[in-house]
Structure formats: structure tokens, C-alpha cells
Amino acid sequence: MNFGFTEEQELLRDQVSRFMTEQCPMAKVRELMATDNGFDQGLWQQAADLGWLGLTVPEAYGGLGLGWIDLTVVLEETARGLCPLPIASQAHSVAAILRCGSEVQKSNWLPTMASGEAVFTIGLYDEPNWIDPQAITLEATPSDGGYTVSGTKPFVPHAQAADYLLLAARCADKLGLVALERGQVTISNQPQMDRTKPMGRVTLDNLTVAEENFLPMSEEDLSYLTDIGAVLVTAEMVGAAEAALYMTSDYAKERIQFGKPIGQYQGVKHRLADLYVDVESFKSLLYYAAWAADEAPDELPRAISLAKGYASDAFAELGIDGIGLHGAIGFTAEYDVQLYLKRSKWARPIFGDSDYHLERVATLGGL
Amino acid sequence: MDFDYTPEEQAFREEVRTFLKDNLPPKEARDPGFLKTWLERVREKGWVGFSWPKEFGGGSGGLIEQAILREEMALAKAPPLGTSFMGLAWVGPGIMQYGTQEQKQRFIPDILDSKVTWCTGYSEPNHGSDLAAIQCKAVRDGDHYVVNGQKIWTTGAPFSQWIILLVRTDFDVEVKHQGITCLLVPMDAPGLEVRPIENMAGDRHFAEVFFTDVKVPVENRLGDEGDGWKVTVSALANERSSIGEVTQMFAKLDTLKGLVRNSKKQGRPASEDPKVRRQIAQFEAKIAAMKYNGLRYLTKQIKGEPLSSETSVNKLHRASLEIEMDDFAVELGGTAGVALAGSEEAVDEGSWAKSSLSWPNVVIGGGTPNIQRNIIAERILGQPKD
Ligand SMILES: Cc1cc2nc3c(=O)[nH]c(=O)nc-3n(C[C@H](O)[C@H](O)[C@H](O)COP(=O)(O)OP(=O)(O)OC[C@H]3O[C@@H](n4cnc5c(N)ncnc54)[C@H](O)[C@@H]3O)c2cc1C
Numbered sequence: 214m215n216f217g218f219t220e221e222q223e224l225l226r227d228q229v230s231r232f233m234t235e236q237c238p239m240a241k242v243r244e245l246m247a248t249d250n251g252f253d254q255g256l257w258q259q260a261a262d263l264g265w266l267g268l269t270v271p272e273a274y275g276g277l278g279l280g281w282i283d284l285t286v287v288l289e290e291t292a293r294g295l296c297p298l299p300i301a302s303q304a305h306s307v308a309a310i311l312r313c314g315s316e317v318q319k320s321n322w323l324p325t326m327a328s329g330e331a332v333f334t335i336g337l338y339d340e341p342n343w344i345d346p347q348a349i350t351l352e353a354t355p356s357d358g359g360y361t362v363s364g365t366k367p368f369v370p371h372a373q374a375a376d377y378l379l380l381a382a383r384c385a386d387k388l389g390l391v392a393l394e395r396g397q398v399t400i401s402n403q404p405q406m407d408r409t410k411p412m413g414r415v416t417l418d419n420l421t422v423a424e425e426n427f428l429p430m431s432e433e434d435l436s437y438l439t440d441i442g443a444v445l446v447t448a449e450m451v452g453a454a455e456a457a458l459y460m461t462s463d464y465a466k467e468r469i470q471f472g473k474p475i476g477q478y479q480g481v482k483h484r485l486a487d488l489y490v491d492v493e494s495f496k497s498l499l500y501y502a503a504w505a506a507d508e509a510p511d512e513l514p515r516a517i518s519l520a521k522g523y524a525s526d527a528f529a530e531l532g533i534d535g536i537g538l539h540g541a542i543g544f545t546a547e548y549d550v551q552l553y554l555k556r557s558k559w560a561r562p563i564f565g566d567s568d569y570h571l572e573r574v575a576t577l578g579g580l
Numbered sequence: 581m582d583f584d585y586t587p588e589e590q591a592f593r594e595e596v597r598t599f600l601k602d603n604l605p606p607k608e609a610r611d612p613g614f615l616k617t618w619l620e621r622v623r624e625k626g627w628v629g630f631s632w633p634k635e636f637g638g639g640s641g642g643l644i645e646q647a648i649l650r651e652e653m654a655l656a657k658a659p660p661l662g663t664s665f666m667g668l669a670w671v672g673p674g675i676m677q678y679g680t681q682e683q684k685q686r687f688i689p690d691i692l693d694s695k696v697t698w699c700t701g702y703s704e705p706n707h708g709s710d711l712a713a714i715q716c717k718a719v720r721d722g723d724h725y726v727v728n729g730q731k732i733w734t735t736g737a738p739f740s741q742w743i744i745l746l747v748r749t750d751f752d753v754e755v756k757h758q759g760i761t762c763l764l765v766p767m768d769a770p771g772l773e774v775r776p777i778e779n780m781a782g783d784r785h786f787a788e789v790f791f792t793d794v795k796v797p798v799e800n801r802l803g804d805e806g807d808g809w810k811v812t813v814s815a816l817a818n819e820r821s822s823i824g825e826v827t828q829m830f831a832k833l834d835t836l837k838g839l840v841r842n843s844k845k846q847g848r849p850a851s852e853d854p855k856v857r858r859q860i861a862q863f864e865a866k867i868a869a870m871k872y873n874g875l876r877y878l879t880k881q882i883k884g885e886p887l888s889s890e891t892s893v894n895k896l897h898r899a900s901l902e903i904e905m906d907d908f909a910v911e912l913g914g915t916a917g918v919a920l921a922g923s924e925e926a927v928d929e930g931s932w933a934k935s936s937l938s939w940p941n942v943v944i945g946g947g948t949p950n951i952q953r954n955i956i957a958e959r960i961l962g963q964p965k966d
Contacts, residue, residue, distance in 0.1 A: 403919060541786075
């Protein structure tokens with residue numbers, strides 16, 4: 214038994230943490246938030262050069278061939294500083310290609326993804342609050358040697374920064390992912406609360422997709438990719454939640470009211486302690502889920518549903534209390550804690566909210 | 581116990597309804613001059629400052645009638661009865677109670693006529709919950725005070741003409757509540773500078789207000805020197821029943837139910853989801869509790885019994901509802917719930933998302949929940965102070 218990180222993983226954590234402090238501090242994040250795509254080529258290339266983009270790409274395709282648990286380390290640390298780079302959606306796309314792609318597709322795409330040359334993103338569901346194969350409504354109709362696709366994919370993460378998009382579509386009663394170049398589609402901004410997670414509304418107008426750009430996706434594949442998506446988002450929730458918690462806790466040590474640091478009042482202190490209990494707990498659940506994704510795939514559905522089910526509610530509460538415990542200063546645009554509230558609201562429904570995941574836990578648990 | 585209204589009270593309710601029928605056109609049919617006409621009409625009725633004495637231009641109305649008026653106005657989603665919100669809520673009552681004859685004549689009519697907007701300069705960077713410890717300083721110099729210091733979170737400062745200001749005139753006091761004085765200051769006074777602050781929802785309602793050698797004539801002092809705490813605390817206690825607020829919350833709950841009826845969750849009608857149903861019912865229970873709490877406290881007031889700190893109960897309910905109702909709507913919408921105005925998918929044009937980022941207006945703005953909890957525990961239950 215060893216439920217801890219290896220020395221290499223700790224070094225990786227330090228490396229990402231240093232990158233965030235030196236290259237992507239909050240001032241930089243805010244600068245990127247003000248742009249449409251939140252993207253920075255220089256930072257992206259650094260992330261690629263450090264190996265993070267190819268972390269889960271097998272060595273045969275130019276990556277490091279590491280696991281989801283290693284990526285979890287990266288995402289926890291980048292999300293601590295709300296890094297807007299599309300590292301999670303790149304990794305999610307890697308998972309989709311590894312799972313659903315042909316040998317040709319893998320060798321065409323994966324190396325360019327690991328090297329950072331190609332930015333990929335993936336859009337699964339068309340319904341904003343429904344995790345089910347039926348919630349994929351974008352239609353692909355067979356045509357000469359390929360498919361014709363028309364419709365919209367409303368919430369595609371980082372669509373504006375992507376060179377390639379993998380969009381889930383339905384072809385009669387089968388599912389698949391169509392791989393498209395950015396130039397083939399129309400992307401409009403999808404304004405929403407969390408500007409560190411830009412989303413695009415992708416419109417496809419009678420597009421012809423060749424067979425070689427189609428990845429068949431079974432319902433099991435979809436379920437797996439949803440779970441992997443949830444692992445990635447929850448890893449980011451852990452880092453972001455911890456940052457918000459410590460930001461608030463640090464403030465409570467310094468802020469004096471009635472002659473004492475507010476952290477001395479149990480109304481503040483005990484609340485902080487409860488929040489800590491929550492963050493610790495969904496963090497452990499997430500680590501277990503990330504381990505399961507690598508080593509015990511049969512365990513993944515239950516493991517990730519426990520983690521995301523817990524984290525979705527707990528982080529949302531922390532987002533609110535983080536501001537409440539700061540008082541008025543926490544409400545200002547200038548102060549960072551509010552950005553974490555917005556992240557908590559963004560992350561909650563993505564790849565299933567607590568209702569979805571806890572219901573699944575009950576079902577998988579035999580009820 | 582009697583929940584019936586007297587024939588006179590019933591008649592008053594009818595009068596309000598008839599007035600609303602005649603004077604409140606549907607939103608689409610309102611012309612640009614509507615608000616001005618509306619404010620004049622309600623003013624003519626004596627409904628602005630409804631419970632204020634007639635001699636000051638108020639309506640001398642009773643507390644029950646006032647509750648009825650507020651309830652009907654909220655039900656009809658009518659515009660406010662005046663635009664000087666803080667003027668009507670506490671500055672006016674404070675002036676009527678502690679002001680000189682000259683101050684009453686000078687300030688009250690403009691509040692009632694919505695000519696002047698007031699803002700409230702209490703909080704300072706280092707003194708929010710611990711308001712009595714304020715440091716903004718005023719030194720008497722002949723026939724005026726010279727004010728130096730800073731206020732913050734002053735709602736409405738960027739568009740108000742006057743500020744009700746708490747300053748410290750005496751630093752050598754045994755208890756911090758002493759030595760505080762209340763001044764009424766025009767926002768265009770030389771040396772007064774306003775710097776708006778943007779909040780997380782993107783609005784710029786509140787501001788920092790800086791005072792550098794601002795001269796305030798002594799005749800602008802409200803109450804005696806050193807009595808500022810009493811003057812403002814009793815003015816705050818003037819916030820009467822929260823019945824209108826409760827009606828607004830019922831209206832919001834109705835809108836929320838409409839959203840539930842039109843929403844799906846995991847592909848099924850949200851209204852069939854047991855958790856959704858339970859949550860909506862819990863909101864309703866809390867709002868109803870606020871209503872009947874409010875009526876009990878109102879009854880006490882009418883009987884002339886002192887209200888101690890019971891209103892903190894409703895303040896705590898209000899705070900949690902303020903956070904939870906919008907957040908519930910946002911969660912229900914899934915990713916479309918976090919979408920903002922400008923998104924085709926946004927739920928109700930992003931209005932829930934936007935208001936789910938605005939709860940600190942209520943939850944922090946009027947004193948934080950922890951402070952309300954302290955009030956209940958210490959003043960009502962007699963627990964020792966921290
Ligand atoms: C939208 C908005 C509008 C406002 N408008 C105005 C205005 O118009 N005029 C004005 O003067 N002020 C205004 N305020 C300021 C408001 O009154 C203060 O924010 C509030 O009193 C809290 O003070 P603070 O922000 O300094 O927080 P702090 O007092 O620093 O409190 C920080 C945290 O510590 C907790 N805390 C503090 N003391 C204790 C204790 N003893 N026990 C347990 N917990 C404690 C608080 O509950 C809070 O969670 C506004 C604030 C907001 C957010």
C-alpha cells in the first residue's frame with residue numbers, strides 16, 4: 214500500500230508550481246482573461262517543452278507515457294493559479310484519440326499534440342445538464358466516403374484557441390467524434406462566468422467530413438470519456454479549492470476586527486476547519502479516481518462519481534464562503550477570491566453535477 | 581390571534597389596488613417620463629414616507645397600512661416609492677428624530693420628492709463589522725469641522741448628492757462607541773473625492789470616499805457631538821417591517837417555480853425531481869417563516885413593546901435565501917446556468933447567473949451573517965461576548 218506521490222511526481226509538482234509563480238502569476242492570468250481565447254503561445258510552448266502536453270501520450274507517439282495521476286499533479290498546480298491554458302482539454306482529446314482513434318489517426322495527431330504544435334479540444338454533450346448518449350444531438354449523415362454535419366455544439370471548452378476540434382455527433386443510432394479544423398467551423402464566444410475557462414459555441418454548416426476524420430465512439434467510450442473529463446475537471450477543482458481556502462485562511466490571520474484577527478472567532482475558525490475537511494476529502498477521492506483511471510478502470514465510474522459528487526457541492530460552498538469570510542473586499546473585482554467562486558460554478562455541472570454523480574454512486578452501490 | 585384585517589385596512593388595500601390599476605401601466609406601455617409621473621403621483625398620495633409625521637410631509641400612516649402598502653407594491657412589481665433609498669430608509673428618520681428644525685426643513689422635502697440621493701459613509705478599510713472603532717477624523721475649528729480620513733464600500737457614492745457620515749471627534753474615550761459624531765456632507769464639498777470600485781458582477785455601485793481637509797459647517801452636524809453612535813444606530817433600527825421584502829421574495833420564488841416547470845434535468849422534467857421539489861418547498865417554508873416572523877414583530881411594535889434583536893432572525897433567513905435561490909437556478913441550468921447575457925443558451929438571458937454573483941449586496945452589505953449570529957447569541961440568548 215502506498216497512497217502517496219513518488220519523488221518524480223513531487224518534482225513535477227514543484228516544476229509546475231514554479232512555472233505558475235514565475236510565468237503565469239495572477240497578473241498574467243487576468244491579462245489572458247481579457248482576451249477572447251485566453252491563450253498564450255509562449256506559455257503553451259513552455260508547457261509542451263516541459264513535457265506536460267504529452268504526459269499521457271504513449272512514448273511511441275512522442276509522449277512521456279505517464280498516467281492520469283501524473284497529469285492530476287499538473288492540473289492541480291495550474292488550477293491553483295487558475296491558469297487558462299487548455300491543458301485539460303488537450304489531455305481529454307488525447308484520451309479520446311487513444312480510445313477511439315485508428316492507428317493512422319493516432320500517429321497523425323498525437324505527436325503534434327505532445328509537441329504543442331496542435332491545440333486540440335473536445336465537445337461531447339449538446340445538452341447543458343444531461344449526461345447521457347441521448348444528450349448528443351448533433352447529427353452526422355453519411356454521404357460519399359464520409360459524413361455531412363450540420364448544427365451547433367454550444368459549450369466547447371477553449372474552442373477559440375483550438376486548431377482542431379473533436380465534436381461528438383450522432384449518426385443514426387451510432388455515435389462518433391468528428392475531427393475538424395478550426396477554419397471549417399464558425400466559433401462564437403460563449404459568455405459565461407469563468408473567463409479563465411473560455412468556451413465557444415461552434416456552428417457547423419453542412420460540413421463534409423471525410424471518413425478518415427471520423428472516430429467511432431461506443432456508449433462505453435462516451436461514458437469513459439465523460440469520466441476522464443470529470444477526473445480532469447475535479448483535479449483542477451482540488452487545486453483551485455485549496456488556493457481559495459488558503460487565501461481565505463491567510464486573510465483571516467491578518468484581518469483585525471474588534472481588536473483580534475477574525476480567525477480567532479469560532480464563526481470564522483470553525484468554518485475554515487469544515488472547509489478544510491471537505492477539500493482534504495474530495496482531494497483523496499480524486500487521487501483514488503485518478504489512480505483507478507490508470508490501474509483499475511473498472512473502478513473508475515464509482516471512484517470518479519464519489520469525487521466529483523463530493524467536490525461539486527463542496528467547492529461551490531467554499532467559493533461562496535471564501536467571499537463571505539473575507540467580507541466586502543472579497544466582493545471586489547480586483548481581489549482574486551471571487552475568481553475562484555466563478556471557477557466553482559463553472560466546474561460544478563461539467564461532466565455531471567453532484568446529483569448525477571451521487572445518483573450513480575447509489576446505483577453502482579447496488580440501490 | 582387574528583389574521584383578519586379590519587374593514588378600514590381592507591378598504592386601504594382596495595385603494596392601493598385601484599391606484600395601481602390606474603397608475604401602473606404594464607412595462608411595455610411605459611413611456612420615458614413614466615417614473616417621474618409615478619413618483620409625483622405616489623407623493624401626492626402621501627405614500628412616500630408613509631409612516632412619517634404629516635408635519636414633515638409624510639403620510640402619518642399606521643404600521644399595518646404601511647405593511648399593506650408595501651405588500652401591494654411588491655405584488656404589482658411597482659417601482660420604488662422614491663429614489664432616495666437610504667434617505668427614506670434611515671437618513672430621513674434620523675433627521676426627524678435628531679435633527680434641528682432647520683435641518684428638517686432643509687433635507688426632508690428633498691428626500692420625499694426624490695430630488696436628492698443620499699449615501700452612507702460608515703465603513704472604513706479597517707473597520708467593517710467593528711464599526712464603532714472608526715477612525716475618520718473631524719476636528720472642530722470655529723464654526724465648522726475639518727474632516728480627514730477615508731470611507732469605503734459607500735454604496736451609491738458615485739451618484740449621490742449627500743452623504744451621512746460617521747466621524748470620530750474624540751480619540752480619548754473609554755468606550756469606542758463614544759466620541760463618534762454624525763455629519764451631513766454634500767458630495768461636492770471641496771476635498772472630497774470618490775473612487776468607484778468594481779465588484780465581481782462587473783457593477784460599480786460602491787466606492788471609496790476620501791476626505792482631505794473637508795470643511796463641514798457645524799450646522800450640518802446631526803445630533804450632539806459625540807452622539808453619533810446613538811443617532812445612527814437608532815436610525816438603523818428605524819428599518820421597519822420587512823413585509824414588502826417578503827412579498828418580493830415570494831414573487832421571486834414564483835419566477836423560480838416557472839423556471840423549474842420549463843426545465844429539464846438529466847433529460848427529465850425538473851419538476852418531477854424529488855430533490856428539486858424539496859428544495860423549492862424549503863425556500864417556500866423559509867420565506868413563509870419570514871412573513872409570519874415579520875407579522876409577529878410588527879404586532880410587538882404596534883403594541884409598543886420594544887423589539888430587541890429579533891429582526892436578526894429574518895436577516896439570516898434573507899441572507900441564505902439570497903445566496904441559495906439564485907444558485908439553485910444556476911445549478912439547475914447546468915452549463916447554460918453559468919452562461920451570461922449575450923449567450924444564446926443562457927437561462928433567462930443570464931439574469932440568474934448575474935444575480936448569483938450579486939448576493940454580497942445583501943449578505944455582506946448590511947452586516948454579515950456572523951454578526952447577526954453574535955447578536956442573537958449575545959443579546960437574545962445572553963451568551964458571553966467573544
Ligand atoms: C455590496 C456592499 C455594499 C455596502 N454598502 C455600504 C454602504 O453603503 N455604507 C457603508 O458604510 N458600508 C457599506 N458596506 C460595508 C459593510 O457594511 C461591511 O462590508 C460589513 O459590515 C462587513 O465589514 P467588512 O467588509 O470590513 O468585513 P470584516 O468586518 O472584516 O469581516 C470579515 C469576516 O469576518 C467575520 N467576522 C468579523 N467579526 C467577527 C466576529 N466577531 N465573530 C465572527 N465573525 C466575525 C465577518 O462575518 C466576515 O465574514 C457595503 C458592503 C458591501 C459588500
